[in-house]
Amino acid sequence: MDGEVALYTEDLGVRYYIQRGVVKALDDVNFRLYKASLTGVVGESGCGKSTLGRAIIRVLPPNGEITSGRIIYNGVNIVELSEEEMRKLRGREIGLVMQDPMTSLDPLMSVKDHLLETILEHIEVSRDEALKMAEEALSSVGLSRELLKSYPHQLSGGQRQRVAIALATVLKPKILIADEPTTALDVIVQKKVLDLIEDLMRELSLTVMLITHDIALAAERADYIGVMYAGHLVEYGRVDQVIEDPQHPYTQLLLKSVPDIENISMVQSIPGLPPDLVNPPPGCRFHPRCPYKMDICIREEPKMIEVGEGHYVACLLRRR
Ligand SMILES: Nc1ncnc2c1ncn2[C@@H]1O[C@H](COP(=O)(O)OP(=O)(O)OP(=O)(O)O)[C@@H](O)[C@H]1O
Ligand SMILES: [Mg+2]
Known part of the structure; x- marks a missing residue:
């Protein structure tokens, strides 16, 4: 039912080195982009969305480094390419619209x-x-x-x-990574820019990775959604699976935090903040904010499991 995979990551890890220590910006990320479809990457500020986008075409800031895992595109591991080979790939095979042009x-x-x-x-x-x-x-x-x-x-x-x-x-290019391409724009211009990306998708058979903190926007535009929390991909699936049947408590709370024009007083913001990634919480990184926290969540790091065809979640509640 799902299309062909254009690019995927395997256990991808990224670190930033700062005076205070090491930022564990991405860990064990298994992410994929299906050909000629739009994948939204959502999550609060600081969860690693831009880091994932930039790691994929290896334009991390100078203090950042891919420390583990692979990024497979056309059967080639991008992580192992030389800088010369990367220059050929950037722009020609994979284009990036950086956050804040x-x-x-x-x-x-x-x-x-x-x-x-x-x-x-x-x-x-x-x-x-x-x-x-x-x-x-x-x-x-x-x-x-x-x-x-x-x-x-x-x-x-x-x-x-x-x-x-x-x-x-x-x-x-075959793939376009667009990092918050509409965040600074008013809703009318926002719609035009997103329509434009969809037009280009059809014209060029583009595969699009749309990074946005706005899960409502991703729900409207995306075919697939990846939810990031504190450097982990915590849920991934087709848009109907993730939006209509969210399995991770974080995805559920993100969806409840969407303002609804008729019911503005019903909006629930998620209590607390994403953690400092120099010292992330042990076990599940979401446990300090999770309404369903169990003792085991403090000790054990949840791995991604498939809960429905192509629908993955990393949560110990879903463990069989
Ligand atoms: N150059 C850097 N040096 C050190 N830490 C960084 C650097 N860039 C990002 N980080 C840290 O890495 C983590 C992930 O940041 P990233 O920018 O990928 O998040 P994001 O999800 O794109 O957030 P936003 O929605 O605000 O754009 C955060 O903890 C952030 O503070
Ligand atoms: Mg960002």
């Missing part, structure tokens, strides 16, 4: 400079051909060629986000 765009470079640099760095075409590709990329994200001359600060938030998407898709 203002910081990922160079304020001293025009939109045209950005696009031409990306194109000419990766493929051998003439400047004229590259310019044509740049114009096409802009028009595919609904922007006029007039904007080629603009600098990032001259663009609106929505335009910047579109430019970032044009940059990530100009080489027609």
